[in-house]
Amino acid sequence: MKKTKLGEFEELVLLTVTVLQEDAYGVEIKRELEERLNQKLSVGSIQSALKRMEEKGFLTSEFGEATNKRGGKRKRIYRATPYALKVLQELKTIRERLYTSIPVISYEI
Template sequence: MKKTKLGEFEELVLLTVASLQEEAYGVEIKRELESRLNERLSVGSIQSALKRMEEKGFLTSEFGEATQKRGGKRKRIYAATPYAHRVLRELKDVRAGLWETIPHLAHDLKSA
């Protein structure tokens, strides 16, 4: 596997962006991650991860339409690139392969 330089938190943010698709903007990404992780996250930590991943080529972003609900401000909507999808598949395969090498845990996970 090619070295991806993708940290654990970045991977979670990237998976969330890929999952949310057209709804992948800061507040919604934060809400989804907090719900799944059952912990509070700072907007800054998410914004930093999004910026880093955009610089690394994992994400693209564009502004959505301004809405009255947001006081005329536009959302920055993120999308995972084809490169990001490839890296996520590689990471999933590596993890699945490692889980399968743990006899007791692999068996427990299959029967769960």
């Protein structure tokens, strides 16, 4: 598979999908990200990132069962593909190498 670029926000959304597993649907992804980032996000920004990543082959999705709690609506559940997990591991390795290469600096005031 051709290497596809993954943006910073997409990476955060993808990581959140892998954390949430079976609960990885739009509103829950938004809630989890807002809590972890301590900032407000729009549902639209999450949905756009999910759609782009599905088109790039990082995610698959399927509809869950309709529930009374959701007014008969079904949730679209997202799952990371094996390709996405491989890319996330590569990014983690790159970041770890970079962080361990930072010289120790004293920030004493």
